Amino acid sequence: MPVKVKPWLENTEGYQPRSYTRIRARLDLNESPYPPPERVVEAVAREAARGNRYPEQEQLQRLLELLSGYTGAAPEQIVVGLGGDMVLEKAFTLVLGPGGRAAYPWPSFSMYEVYTRQNGGEPATVELRPEGDRWKLDWPRFSETAERAQIAAIDNPNNPTGSLIVPGEDELAELLERLGKRGVLLILDEAYYEFSGVTYSGLTESYDNLLVVRTLSKAFSLAGLRIGYALAHPRLAGMLCSLMPPFLPRTSIAAAIAALEEPSYAEKVVEAIRGEREWLAAQLRRLPGVRVYSSHTNFLLVETRVDNVVDRLAERGVAVRRVPLGSNWLRVTVGTPAENRVLVEALAEVISSLE
Ligand SMILES: Cc1ncc(COP(=O)(O)O)c(C=O)c1O
Incomplete structure (x- = not known):
């Protein structure tokens, strides 16, 4: 018989490490995309x-x-x-x-x-x-x-x-x-x-x-x-x-x-991410049915009209995070310019495949 764990544990996700083998853009954990100095x-x-x-x-x-x-x-x-x-x-x-x-x-x-x-x-x-x-x-x-x-x-x-x-x-x-x-x-x-x-x-x-x-x-x-x-x-x-x-x-x-x-390194990271965040938000807002909330962080909250949007993006090699607001929502970390472009293209593809 399996160990009887506390009942709440069965419904709680917590943070588990996942595999990124087939992932081209790792934008799910609000990490910095830049390695330490x-x-x-x-x-x-x-x-x-x-x-x-x-x-x-x-x-x-x-x-x-x-x-x-x-x-x-x-x-x-x-x-x-x-x-x-x-x-x-x-x-x-x-x-x-x-x-x-x-x-x-x-x-x-x-x-x-x-x-x-x-x-x-x-x-x-x-x-x-x-x-x-x-x-x-x-x-x-x-x-x-x-x-x-x-x-x-x-x-x-x-x-x-x-x-x-x-x-x-x-x-x-x-x-x-x-x-x-x-x-x-x-x-x-x-x-x-x-x-x-x-x-x-x-x-x-x-x-x-x-x-x-x-x-x-x-x-x-x-x-x-x-x-x-x-x-x-x-x-x-x-x-x-x-x-x-x-x-x-x-x-x-x-x-x-x-x-x-060397705190100036973090300052440069913040400056780069803030700039990229605004670029990414503007690009995402151009996609049909997409709503992007303004952010004071290194991530964006995005509402789409696509059910299971996190899984659809994962199929295209983009890792973003589920949020409890619904399966058409996602949270995306601001990545490098190249990763952000991969995300925008993947979401555009997902949306147009459904139209
Ligand atoms: C609001 C908030 N608090 C705390 C943390 C914990 O971060 P860490 O344990 O890496 O310092 C996170 C990480 O994503 C967070 O989003």
């Missing part, structure tokens, strides 16, 4: 040669100093993990127990549900609504829902819509105030910060119930090396730290150090 590759190779040793304290300290310089937060406000994912997972574990509620928008980053269920919690979602070419969060409704939860999470910009959904700093501060009175943790997921340019991380100094999550997976081209971090009040950062594993791979720490020593 040479200095990162060299640093990883150097550390691989020392792979018999656990990382030294000085290595992590150097990373914290660089992240402190990059973010403006003090080193004791920073917690580093294997991707933003691990930081998120531990944050949910920190506060959520069986029967507890987790408030977050729908749709949003799919792992929020996994981390909620994993802790025996219940999702309390608030639907985003399209308004013109962006998506909006009903802020008063979200605030009420969050007040009745143990944890609230907002991805800003939101994945998969690409929209900024926090109305502003004053509204966020007011929500933190209300949540603080009830001991509710708010996670503000700024995984796409480098593309949006919008951050509220400064509020972590005044609010010890705010955890801002960031990653080096996107703009810094390090998705495969798995470094993410949280910014929080030193009290909250300390509690989160106590749940983290004792060591991260020394190759990953070294990659992050080398990447942060």
Whole structure:
């Protein structure tokens, strides 16, 4: 008899590695299409040669100093993990127990549900609504829902819509105030910060119930090396730290150090992706029946009139991501100019084959 797993696991996709053997354009995971700079590759190779040793304290300290310089937060406000994912997972574990509620928008980053269920919690979602070419969060409704939860999470910009959904700093501060009175943790997921340019991380100094999550997976081209971090009040950062594993791979720490020593590389990646994103959005909007939402990220949310559009594109060698809005929707990562052209041509073919 197969092992009886928790029932929710049978309906949850999570993120599983997939094969890309027949894929010409890999545009499904919001990665950077550009490899990390040479200095990162060299640093990883150097550390691989020392792979018999656990990382030294000085290595992590150097990373914290660089992240402190990059973010403006003090080193004791920073917690580093294997991707933003691990930081998120531990944050949910920190506060959520069986029967507890987790408030977050729908749709949003799919792992929020996994981390909620994993802790025996219940999702309390608030639907985003399209308004013109962006998506909006009903802020008063979200605030009420969050007040009745143990944890609230907002991805800003939101994945998969690409929209900024926090109305502003004053509204966020007011929500933190209300949540603080009830001991509710708010996670503000700024995984796409480098593309949006919008951050509220400064509020972590005044609010010890705010955890801002960031990653080096996107703009810094390090998705495969798995470094993410949280910014929080030193009290909250300390509690989160106590749940983290004792060591991260020394190759990953070294990659992050080398990447942060040359932040101009990430700036160039962001500039290139923003330019390509606008080109891609304009090309896609020219196709019949296609609607493209405006984006503050490295991906676009696209609505088509084609059922199972993700499978139709995969048949043509283009990997894009399913979104829970329907089988005629897709989320596409902005790739290299060549990959973006492959996508536009493939979608044009799919659409014309149905007309
Ligand atoms: C909103 C959001 N948060 C967090 C992550 C986690 O990224 P990583 O674990 O690679 O840092 C992602 C990745 O796609 C994301 O879209």
